[in-house]
Amino acid sequence: MAVGRVHTLxxxxxxxxxxxxxxxxxxxxxxxxxxxxxxxxxxxDRALHELTALSRALFDARDEGEILRLAMDRTAAVGPYSAExxxxxxxxxxxxxxxxxxxxxxxxxxxVRELAGQDGPVALPGRLWSRALGxxxxxxxxxxxxxxxxxxxxxxxxxxLATLVRHTAAAxxxxxxxxxxxxxxxxxxxLKEERTALQQRLVSVVAELGYQQAVHALMTDAAxxxxxxxxxxxxxxxxxxxxxxxxxxxxRLRAWSGPDxxxxxxxxxxxxxxxxxxxxAREIGPVRIKDRLITLVRPHGEILGVLALVDTEGEADxxxxxxxxxxxxxxxxxxxxxxxxxxxxxxxxxxxxDDLLAGADxxxxxxxxxxxxxxxxxxxxxxxxxxSNRASDDSFAQTVDRAASAVGMRSLLTRRSxxxxxxxxxxxxxxxxxxxxxxxxxxxxxxxxxSGPCDSPDDIPHRYQEAQRALEVRRHSRERYGTTFxxxxxxxxxxxxxxxxxELETFVREWLGQLIDYDSRHHTAMVATLARxxxxxxxYDETAESLAIHRSTLRYRLQRIRDISGNDLANVExxxxxxxxxxxxxxxxxxxx
Numbered sequence: 001m002a003v004g005r006v007h008t009l010x011x012x013x014x015x016x017x018x019x020x021x022x023x024x025x026x027x028x029x030x031x032x033x034x035x036x037x038x039x040x041x042x043x044x045d046r047a048l049h050e051l052t053a054l055s056r057a058l059f060d061a062r063d064e065g066e067i068l069r070l071a072m073d074r075t076a077a078v079g080p081y082s083a084e085x086x087x088x089x090x091x092x093x094x095x096x097x098x099x100x101x102x103x104x105x106x107x108x109x110x111x112v113r114e115l116a117g118q119d120g121p122v123a124l125p126g127r128l129w130s131r132a133l134g135x136x137x138x139x140x141x142x143x144x145x146x147x148x149x150x151x152x153x154x155x156x157x158x159x160x161l162a163t164l165v166r167h168t169a170a171a172x173x174x175x176x177x178x179x180x181x182x183x184x185x186x187x188x189x190x191l192k193e194e195r196t197a198l199q200q201r202l203v204s205v206v207a208e209l210g211y212q213q214a215v216h217a218l219m220t221d222a223a224x225x226x227x228x229x230x231x232x233x234x235x236x237x238x239x240x241x242x243x244x245x246x247x248x249x250x251x252r253l254r255a256w257s258g259p260d261x262x263x264x265x266x267x268x269x270x271x272x273x274x275x276x277x278x279x280x281a282r283e284i285g286p287v288r289i290k291d292r293l294i295t296l297v298r299p300h301g302e303i304l305g306v307l308a309l310v311d312t313e314g315e316a317d318x319x320x321x322x323x324x325x326x327x328x329x330x331x332x333x334x335x336x337x338x339x340x341x342x343x344x345x346x347x348x349x350x351x352x353x354d355d356l357l358a359g360a361d362x363x364x365x366x367x368x369x370x371x372x373x374x375x376x377x378x379x380x381x382x383x384x385x386x387x388s389n390r391a392s393d394d395s396f397a398q399t400v401d402r403a404a405s406a407v408g409m410r411s412l413l414t415r416r417s418x419x420x421x422x423x424x425x426x427x428x429x430x431x432x433x434x435x436x437x438x439x440x441x442x443x444x445x446x447x448x449x450x451s452g453p454c455d456s457p458d459d460i461p462h463r464y465q466e467a468q469r470a471l472e473v474r475r476h477s478r479e480r481y482g483t484t485f486x487x488x489x490x491x492x493x494x495x496x497x498x499x500x501x502x503e504l505e506t507f508v509r510e511w512l513g514q515l516i517d518y519d520s521r522h523h524t525a526m527v528a529t530l531a532r533x534x535x536x537x538x539x540y541d542e543t544a545e546s547l548a549i550h551r552s553t554l555r556y557r558l559q560r561i562r563d564i565s566g567n568d569l570a571n572v573e574x575x576x577x578x579x580x581x582x583x584x585x586x587x588x589x590x591x592x593x
Contacts, residue, residue: 006552039437050077051163058171062178064088068097068143071168075147079157084124085146087112094144108146117141124148133165139171189280195579209318213499215239216328223330231253232334236309236327240320246331247305249277250402260310270442277303286324293320295328299336307331348372353414354424356373356460357382365457374412375425380454382467383411383422385437386475387446392418403436419471427453434483447474448483477585478546504584511581514565526564529557531582 050377054074061067065088072083084109086097094113095528111122112132118142122130130148134141153161222235231247236244243258252266277296280287281303286295293316294308307328309316352360352368369376390396392415400420401413411424428450438444449471451463466486474484507517515526529547533554536542544554558569567574 048160050074050158051167053078054164054535055167055171058167059174061171062175064142064172064179065097067168067171067175068145071145073419075161075164076147078160079153080149080151081147081153081157081161082149083145084108084130085112086143086146087146088143089141094331103344112144112146115144122146122148126150128152135165135169135172137169137176139173139176142169142172142176196255212322212326215323219323219326219330222327225332228334228338228541229331230257232307232327232331233257236307237325239307239323240316242315242320244327244334245308246297246309247306247308249273249305251306254305258310280306286321295324297328297331297332297335304332304335304339345372349374349412353412353421356412356423356457357421357464359461360457362457369412372412374410376457378425380460380463381424381427382451382454382460382463383424383428383433384419384449384467384471385422385433385465386448386471387421387437387441387443389443389445390441392416396420399440400437403433403440406436407432409433421464421467428483430483430485431443434481444481447471447481449474450454450483450485452487473587505589508581508585508589511567511577512585514567515561516585518564526557526561527582527585529554530561530578531586532584533558533580 042428052415054070054077057070058067061070068086068088072086075081075083087094088097094109096109108122108124111120113135115132117134117136119131119133122132124130127148128150129152130146133145133147135143144473145168147161214546218239219232222231224501225231227234233244233246233255237257238498243256243260245257246255247268248254250270251273253265276289276294279289280294280296286293290292290310291310291312292308292309294306296303297305297307307324309320309324311320348368349372352365352372355368356365361379366376385400386392387396390399393416397413397415397420400422404411404413404422404424407429409422409424409428410424413423414421419511427446434444434446434448437446437448443586447468449469451466451470454460454463454557470486470489473489474480474482477484512527512530515530518524520527521529529543532547533543536546540551540554544551547554549557561567562569565578567578
């Protein structure tokens with residue numbers, strides 16, 4: 001209202017013809033009545049006239065930026081002033097006006113902000129007088145005008161400048177009020193539309209509630225029926241009319257209801273399966289991947305499987321999604337329950353194997369094995385598996401268990417710090433378990449050791465040592481990856497556990513001591529060269545290639561070995577003892593003596 005009064009006041013006080021202020025018009029009329037020529041308008045009259053015209057323009061503008069620009073452009077009309085800079089308050093911050101020709105130094109910006117809404121001096125080079133004048137209204141600070149002069153303004157000039165500042169602030173208040181009124185009208189319109197949409201949604205929610213309750217009840221009954229994944233997929237197929245399926249987290253089919261089941265079902269690709277699981281885990285709710293609408297079954301955050309609908313025609317709607325989500329929740333409860341039962345059984349089986357490896361009472365071992373569904377009275381083999389890229393954790397133990405089941409092995413399983421142990425009721429195939437584990441882990445860099453046959457639980461600890469010896473021999477052989485059977489070790493069985501280590505060390509020192517000392521002093525590899533030469537059956541070319549050296553270099557090294565050790569490689573006795581010594585040095589002593 002105060003702004004409107006100021007605007008009206010200046011509109012009424014101007015005369016209708018020349019646009020001069022009222023005082024100027026009276027002098028003009030008086031001079032005309034007396035027959036004299038009217039006096040020329042003074043600079044103060046002209047300034048007041050300019051101010052009146054500017055006031056009209058300021059109040060006609062509706063944009064704060066335009067108001068500030070007008071005020072800065074016309075500042076010189078009310079005195080010896082120059083508007084150097086202007087600021088508008090936007091979201092609590094003072095933003096410089098983009099008008100060309102302004103001087104916005106960091107020092108000016110900092111000074112204006114430090115005034116905190118008050119008027120104050122601003123230091124500008126070459127200006128005798130400079131002030132930052134706040135543009136304040138009922139709502140608070142709207143901005144600033146930074147005005148300078150090359151001379152010190154008179155009292156009248158300061159008064160005109162103050163009037164300009166007040167009119168600019170009043171116009172900014174009016175523009176601010178218009179903008180708020182417009183924003184309030186838009187917000188009111190948005191709220192009305194939102195209320196209408198909410199009312200419509202409420203009607204649809206009430207209509208959907210009955211359907212949701214029916215779906216929930218159907219899926220809960222399916223999960224509680226004891227039919228497992230098959231019951232859930234049957235119910236889901238019945239609701240949606242689309243083929244429904246369940247896969248485990250590795251991509252193997254567990255249940256399918258509906259037509260068009262692939263036969264045989266495709267073998268899972270581990271990399272693609274992991275990519276699919278990660279893509280689905282990043283989303284909330286079902287995800288479309290190619291022709292399937294899938295959702296993860298993951299109680300407590302752990303992925304136990306995938307529930308999917310095959311939707312080749314893109315027919316799925318919100319009702320389909322609702323049914324899929326309810327089915328996934330019901331299946332999650334069922335799989336979590338089965339998982340808990342499996343973990344209890346797994347723990348019992350592992351505890352049994354741990355006790356068997358340590359040496360368990362025979363009758364107790366038979367009773368406990370029968371309780372977990374395993375016949376321990378048959379002949380068994382101890383199998384140890386170690387993979388270079390996998391820690392011996394629960395995940396790797398599960399991988400070994402799956403691989404053993406896939407090749408038809410019936411076994412009990414546990415794990416140690418660096419390997420997994422199986423007690424199997426039949427001799428493993430020479431390559432089947434290794435190849436299955438290579439597929440499961442995605443790498444062939446692993447080794448398996450298999451003991452001799454075990455006919456009673458009392459013999460299992462000893463057979464466990466045999467399996468470890470077979471694994472150790474495999475890991476130190478030229479072909480480090482694969483399966484080694486203890487009963488096929490030959491000489492290595494003599495060098496196995498139970499032999500006197502001190503005697504073995506003495507034997508190695510007797511035949512290789514000079515070479516070992518030479519290697520230590522000169523940082524060479526004479527013993528390793530000799531061991532590889534024997535591993536390659538005395539073949540020069542194969543030995544040189546495996547050591548990545550030239551044939552002549554190998555010949556030189558072998559001659560140095562003869563010279564240093566004093567042994568003749570052509571002598572049958574020396575050759576046998578040297579070969580056995582290198583085997584002991586590598587396998588039993590791990591390359592140390």
